[in-house]
Amino acid sequence: MADPVLKEAAALEDSARIKVNPPVFFVSAGLILAFAVLGATFAEQAAVLFARIQAIIIEDFGWFYVAAVAGFLVFAVYLMLSRHGTVKLGPDESEPEYSYLSWFAMLFSAGMGIGLVFFGVAEPIQHYAAPPVGEGRTIEAARQAMVLTFLHWGLHPWAVYALVGLSLAYFSFRRGLPLALRSPLYPLIGQRIYGPIGHTIDIFAVIGTMFGVATSLGVGVLQVNAGFAYLFGLETSTTVQLVLIAAITFVATLSVMMGLDKGVKRLSELNIVVAILLLGFVLFVGPTIFLLHAYLQNIGGYLNSLIDRTFRLYAYEPNPWLGDWTLFYWGWWIAWSPFVGMFIARISRGRTIREFMSGVLLVPVLFSFLWMTVFGNTAIALDLSGAAPIAATALENLPVALFVTLDALPLGTITSFLATLLVITFFVTSADSGALVIDMITSSGAENPPVWQRVFWAVSAGGLAAVLLLAGGLEALQTAVIASALPFTVALIFICYGLFRALQMEAEGSTVDLSAAAPAAAIPELSWQQRLGSIMQHFRQDDIAAFLSGTARPALEAVSAEMQESGFPSHLVEKDDCLDLRIPHGERGEFSYTIRSRSFLMPSFVWLETPKANERQPRHYRAMAQSSEGDLPHDVTGFTREQLINDLLNRYARFRHARRIA
Numbered sequence: 001m002a003d004p005v006l007k008e009a010a011a012l013e014d015s016a017r018i019k020v021n022p023p024v025f026f027v028s029a030g031l032i033l034a035f036a037v038l039g040a041t042f043a044e045q046a047a048v049l050f051a052r053i054q055a056i057i058i059e060d061f062g063w064f065y066v067a068a069v070a071g072f073l074v075f076a077v078y079l080m081l082s083r084h085g086t087v088k089l090g091p092d093e094s095e096p097e098y099s100y101l102s103w104f105a106m107l108f109s110a111g112m113g114i115g116l117v118f119f120g121v122a123e124p125i126q127h128y129a130a131p132p133v134g135e136g137r138t139i140e141a142a143r144q145a146m147v148l149t150f151l152h153w154g155l156h157p158w159a160v161y162a163l164v165g166l167s168l169a170y171f172s173f174r175r176g177l178p179l180a181l182r183s184p185l186y187p188l189i190g191q192r193i194y195g196p197i198g199h200t201i202d203i204f205a206v207i208g209t210m211f212g213v214a215t216s217l218g219v220g221v222l223q224v225n226a227g228f229a230y231l232f233g234l235e236t237s238t239t240v241q242l243v244l245i246a247a248i249t250f251v252a253t254l255s256v257m258m259g260l261d262k263g264v265k266r267l268s269e270l271n272i273v274v275a276i277l278l279l280g281f282v283l284f285v286g287p288t289i290f291l292l293h294a295y296l297q298n299i300g301g302y303l304n305s306l307i308d309r310t311f312r313l314y315a316y317e318p319n320p321w322l323g324d325w326t327l328f329y330w331g332w333w334i335a336w337s338p339f340v341g342m343f344i345a346r347i348s349r350g351r352t353i354r355e356f357m358s359g360v361l362l363v364p365v366l367f368s369f370l371w372m373t374v375f376g377n378t379a380i381a382l383d384l385s386g387a388a389p390i391a392a393t394a395l396e397n398l399p400v401a402l403f404v405t406l407d408a409l410p411l412g413t414i415t416s417f418l419a420t421l422l423v424i425t426f427f428v429t430s431a432d433s434g435a436l437v438i439d440m441i442t443s444s445g446a447e448n449p450p451v452w453q454r455v456f457w458a459v460s461a462g463g464l465a466a467v468l469l470l471a472g473g474l475e476a477l478q479t480a481v482i483a484s485a486l487p488f489t490v491a492l493i494f495i496c497y498g499l500f501r502a503l504q505m506e507a508e509g510s511t512v513d514l515s516a517a518a519p520a521a522a523i524p525e526l527s528w529q530q531r532l533g534s535i536m537q538h539f540r541q542d543d544i545a546a547f548l549s550g551t552a553r554p555a556l557e558a559v560s561a562e563m564q565e566s567g568f569p570s571h572l573v574e575k576d577d578c579l580d581l582r583i584p585h586g587e588r589g590e591f592s593y594t595i596r597s598r599s600f601l602m603p604s605f606v607w608l609e610t611p612k613a614n615e616r617q618p619r620h621y622r623a624m625a626q627s628s629e630g631d632l633p634h635d636v637t638g639f640t641r642e643q644l645i646n647d648l649l650n651r652y653a654r655f656r657h658a659r660r661i662a
Helices: 004-014 022-041 043-081 100-129 139-153 155-174 183-194 196-232 238-258 260-285 288-304 306-310 326-346 353-385 390-396 398-407 412-442 451-470 474-507 528-536 541-565 611-616 641-658
Strands: 571-574 578-584 590-601 619-627
Touching: 022 043, 022 196, 022 412, 022 451, 043 155, 043 306, 043 326, 043 353, 043 474, 100 139, 100 196, 100 353, 100 390, 100 398, 100 412, 139 155, 139 288, 139 306, 139 326, 139 353, 155 183, 155 326, 155 353, 155 474, 183 196, 183 474, 196 238, 196 326, 196 398, 196 412, 196 451, 196 474, 238 412, 238 451, 260 288, 260 353, 260 412, 288 306, 288 353, 326 412, 326 474, 353 390, 353 398, 390 398, 398 412, 412 451, 541 571, 541 578, 541 590, 541 619, 541 641, 590 641, 619 641
Parallel strands: none
Antiparallel strands: 571 578, 578 590, 590 619
């Protein structure tokens, strides 16, 4: 029977022009397109169905969402503070590709930019006007409104994002597995991640991501429509919103074609500049001292009530508020997490786990809290003083609340234009980044898939957002995201457990879960002079190329020839300073042993260097080997032919034992 791994590899090689994993790509695309067609054709029936689905999920699975998100937060904090924090997301010598400013800008823009602009005024003023418990439009309602808003935009969503991103980055950059949601399951099911189980995980991730992106785009277009209505008198209607989706999706498609560094990176940096300008303006022309006081007090109130609010399900006093707000957000963040996680993993190679978790978990949260305080408390203060009827506006037309708030401040027209521009650029980066991430999932973790595939997913996201608006507006968006996140929540629990097992095994010095009867893998015997010479010497790229061609290739060719004589169809592939020996074993999986040239920065004693300075700094090269068993890359520079063969056979013996191959 044919090996599923070989089938998948053959399919990828035969479809070089499309570079997709057929089961994941076609099943995901088929389900999404079928949903879009049915939703557009039977919009009224779809709206009724969405309402029923949402009621069932909230009633029967609300506890599961709350428990899962709470567990994710606890696990994220543990990883940040534990002994695993020093582990790098890549080889030990790897270094970050982006500066802190670019890194924060990209992860923030891709994370929740549209939502912050839309809900920055809308959510606090809504909770203030109609709180879940108690009387609205009071000082106590204002205080609790900010605590509730912080709950939804605080540590919980970023913990989910961080865990998905960390799992992807760790298994891809440090363990050499594909940059795909299936990879973190390797410690649990081994090579079966390349079979139906792995395909199912990726399909759940694609569907959840698509509905998460579509929800953000739908929310964004409601805000853009409200901005254009305020600025230019454009009517607020579904037809206008559909035209806006088409226009902005077209711009996003152009950004997709420019790629990550030229498209997403530049737009993300523009977003953060415009956002900071708008935030600073409202902070300094509004009640500045009050906002600074409120910022600190809001954080204190949030931390003081964190445990109580995390687990509050209104079990003794059933309240529809929980489903309309908290469960919607938990579903949105989980559905959004494959997108944000994949994206921040893609830009976080070389950082330590503690650095990654601290940056992703704390910096965006503090900025989000500042944003919500500045806009939310300003709106509440204006309403309490009677300067503007913001609460009444929010209850009647949620997207307009932002523009009523800005209109009550100086230069209202200019700031409203900036806010609308900010939503549009966030819209573009979300569609652009979402298309890139979904394409990576459906192409088995390929980092640079063909452009037309990303264009397909960008257009699909815009189309799905249009269908959801037709089928019920904001309520349909809420239902779709809660329902699509449910299966991926289960998958995410297993992903976290797989990450925990892998980190445990690495800390114990093991890379594969073998039984006590497993044969010990002997370390190749190197003389102390050989080891010292390898450590002290800095090799040029030509030196490593000569080592690969003169020593490594003959060693792997000898093993390959011997395996073929024994009846195993092994084959050696040489490409781009890389040697890859593959030995298939049918349904038991495929063993691979790879040796590649890898560059590292020369030792430096400069206290602070820019990324461009690093690019100019001299580099040295090493020959790094890694097997398919999920082990860490190890240095084989200077090995003899026999030592390389010994290293390969030790790892091959572990492969055979783990799969019980006689």
